[in-house]
Amino acid sequence: MNLRGLVSVSGKPGLYKVIGQNKSGFVLESLDEQKVKLVVNISTSKLASLEDITVFGENGDLKLIDIFEKIKASESVPDAKSDGKTLRAYFREVAPDHDEEKVYASDMKKILVWYSIIKELPLFDEEPAALPASAEAEESTEEK
Structure with missing residues (x-):
């Protein structure tokens, strides 16, 4: 994606x-x-x-792209207009580590609306764009 x-x-x-x-x-x-x-x-x-958006997690923030990948792999996606309990139950499956006190129903609805928009796009199945060579060099030096 x-x-x-x-x-x-x-x-x-x-x-x-x-x-x-x-x-x-x-x-x-x-x-x-x-x-x-x-x-x-x-x-x-x-x-x-969207690359930079994260969701509050219990043990650190969760990247939106990772949540989208889990939604993509799930069998059924609830409608974004579903009630809060349905959305919360679904998010426990696709983002089990999300912070239930900080992630509101409106946040979950927004993520599902965004997912429904991008799932039809060709870039949905593309691999992430590679980092420029200078950025890759910086990452490799930071790891040492």
Whole structure:
């Protein structure tokens, strides 16, 4: 699963793909059927890259991509409009280590909505983009 370039914009529903950058912000395209283009000013809007999003866990944060992989492997995915008890039971399966006091039903709904958006995209089955050579070199020196 390749989530590079996919972002969530605060105050805007759905997910967006970064398609460009200008002096004041980013040019985004919605991932829904309308393919609406949007220019977002970085000083007034918050962007969250799906690659960087984590969920509170009991023993450390859980990466969103790992939760998506477990949802992908699960047999049935509940509707995002399901009640909180159903969502909590499902999240105990796909993210058993999530912090039940800090992860709210609204968070679980948002994750399932995002999953339903990206599961139809070609990048859903792509391998994650490789790190640039300079980043790989930095990681290998940090491990020593």
